[in-house]
Amino acid sequence: MLHTVNKSPFDRDTFQTCIKFARHGSAVLLIEDGVYAAVRDTSISKDVQAALQHVSIYALKPDLEARGMQDRVMDGVRLVDYAGFVDLVVEHSAVQSWL
Amino acid sequence: MEEEAEASAAKKFLYLNRKAPHGTIYALESLEVVLIAAAFDQDVSVAFVGDGVYQLAKGQGTKGIELKNFSPTYRALEDYDVTKLYVEQEALEARGLSEDDLVVPVEVVSAQRIAEIMEDQDVILSF
Numbered sequence: 001m002l003h004t005v006n007k008s009p010f011d012r013d014t015f016q017t018c019i020k021f022a023r024h025g026s027a028v029l030l031i032e033d034g035v036y037a038a039v040r041d042t043s044i045s046k047d048v049q050a051a052l053q054h055v056s057i058y059a060l061k062p063d064l065e066a067r068g069m070q071d072r073v074m075d076g077v078r079l080v081d082y083a084g085f086v087d088l089v090v091e092h093s094a095v096q097s098w099l
Numbered sequence: 100m101e102e103e104a105e106a107s108a109a110k111k112f113l114y115l116n117r118k119a120p121h122g123t124i125y126a127l128e129s130l131e132v133v134l135i136a137a138a139f140d141q142d143v144s145v146a147f148v149g150d151g152v153y154q155l156a157k158g159q160g161t162k163g164i165e166l167k168n169f170s171p172t173y174r175a176l177e178d179y180d181v182t183k184l185y186v187e188q189e190a191l192e193a194r195g196l197s198e199d200d201l202v203v204p205v206e207v208v209s210a211q212r213i214a215e216i217m218e219d220q221d222v223i224l225s226f
Contacts, residue, residue, distance in 0.1 A: 008119050008150050010193065033122035036153070041195035062163025066121050068156040068170070072195065 002027045002092035005034035006099065009044050016044075018098045019051045029080070029088055030059040035067060040074035052076045060085060110221040111142045116151035118226065120170070121161065126154045127169050129226035134172075137179035144183040144220070145176070146213055147205075151226075152190045155201040173203045187213055 003022050009015040015030075015037045022028055028051070030038050037048055038059040051057065061079045064070045073079065080088065089095055114133050118125040133145060147154060154170070161168040176184070184205040191197060191207065198207050208216075217223060 006122070008122070008153075011119070011150050033119045033150075036119065036150075036194070039195055043193040045195070063121075066159060066161040066164045066166065066168075067119070067153060068158035068160075071158070 002029060002088050002095045004029045004031055004095065004097045005037065006032040006097070008033040009037040010042075014098045016047065018096075019047070019055070021096075022051075022055045024054045025056075027056045027058065027088060027092060029085065030057065030077075031063055031085075032060075033067075035059045035063045035069060038064065038074060038077045039069050039072045041072075045074055048074065049076065058084070058088065109141055111219065112136060112144070113217060113220040113223045114143070114145045115217070115223055115225045116145065116147045116154055117149045119150040119153040120156075120159070121164065121166055125226045126151070127167070129224075130154075130169055130172055132224065132226075133176065133181060134179060137176075137181050143181050144185065144216060145181060146185040146187070146216065147190075148187040148210065148213060149190050152186055152194060152196060152201075155186065155203060155205065156196065157200055157202050170202055176203070185213055185216060 003018045005015050005018050007014040057077045058080050059077050061081055116129050120126040159168055159170040186205045186207050187210050188207050189210050
């Protein structure tokens with residue numbers, strides 16, 4: 001299953017809720033303000049690292065670049081472009097958008 | 100006499116920004132209102148708290164999302180005599196950012212200090 005998160009983890013609990021419901025082996029794609037969750041050395045980066053033990057986390061590169069966060073991404077988070085976004089949607093049986 | 104009355108009528112305005120820059124329109128709208136209001140010779144302060152600190156992050160490039168990159172515009176605030184820019188220290192720290200990561204010189208202050216600055220205003224506009 002593919003989960004997408006588009007809200008800042010500091011503004012809403014969307015990322016944390018997503019992680020709670022994402023089963024082992026799921027993919028989580030961070031888009032829009034959701035990409036702030038991918039940044040290292042934040043107050044939530046330990047939670048993200050813990051999540052990386054059981055899910056794959058991706059972040060949309062154009063959204064990171066728009067926010068100036070492209071050089072601050074933590075190890076283990078994979079960057080994708082729009083074509084990669086489409087590939088993730090195609091590869092997974094269902095998509096859950098945590099709005 | 101009339102001029103004096105006008106001068107004393109200058110009010111203290113605080114623009115309080117709490118949202119990240121591109122996910123919603125708030126940040127851009129706030130910046131536009133600050134620039135418009137700056138033409139009216141009021142006493143203007145701008146504060147960035149919570150996710151609002153992201154508005155000032157260096158290195159923003161919006162070509163990929165096809166939206167306007169308004170972050171360089173914060174550097175123009177000085178030309179409009181808007182020089183009182185306050186950034187919440189706790190918000191920067193929680194997001195792994197420091198003053199060096201911001202596009203303009205600011206005063207990094209505690210949330211407590213921002214609360215005091217809010218008390219000192221005639222008008223607070225929240226974005």
